Each structure stands twice: as structure tokens, then as C-alpha cells.
Amino acid sequence: MIPRYSDHAANERTFLSWVRTVIAIEGFGIAAARIGGATTQLWTEAALLAAGGLVIVLAFLRMRLIRRRIETADPVDDQAPLADALLLLLVAALMALIAAFGFHVS
Numbered sequence: 001m002i003p004r005y006s007d008h009a010a011n012e013r014t015f016l017s018w019v020r021t022v023i024a025i026e027g028f029g030i031a032a033a034r035i036g037g038a039t040t041q042l043w044t045e046a047a048l049l050a051a052g053g054l055v056i057v058l059a060f061l062r063m064r065l066i067r068r069r070i071e072t073a074d075p076v077d078d079q080a081p082l083a084d085a086l087l088l089l090l091v092a093a094l095m096a097l098i099a100a101f102g103f104h105v106s
Contacts, residue, residue: 007070011063018059018090022052022097029101036105044104051097058093062086 002008029048033040065083069076 015063026052047100051100054093058090
């Protein structure tokens, strides 16, 4: 059995939830624009995909950081500025994804 398996599994589930969120927002945005018959500009699709890619990359980096923190034998201080900064960037990238969605659909 993997040591701290439940912690690692929770970390991966969190990462996968970020990925599912990106897929849902991008898929719904592209489908809504096509079904609505609106002509969309190429830059809005590129912005939508770039913002989604940024969210996934940041979520992956955060997952790797948390994985290292789970595996360490030393006690880890809960005041981790790098993990907090990654989470803040992740939420900001998600807001950029939602803004790109808005531009793409309207």
C-alpha cells in the first residue's frame, strides 16, 4: 500500500476536478457559441483555450507541490506562501477563463 494513500488520492481528485471544470467551461462555451449561431472571432477561441490551458498547468504544478508536501517526513508549516500563491494564480486563471467564455459567447 502507498503511504498516505488517502491524502494522495484526495490531491489527485482535486487536480481532476480542476481539469473537469476547464473541460466543462470550454465545451459549453464553444457549443453555446455554435448553437446560438453567433459569429465568433478566432481570438476569443484562442483566449478560451489559452486560459483553460493555463488553469490546467497551474493545477498540475499545485498538485505536484502538494504531493511533495504529503511525501515529506518532516512536519510542514501550514503557512506555505508558494502553495498559496499557486492557488491564487489558479483562481485568477479560472476567472480569466470565465471572462474568455463571456467574450466568446457574446
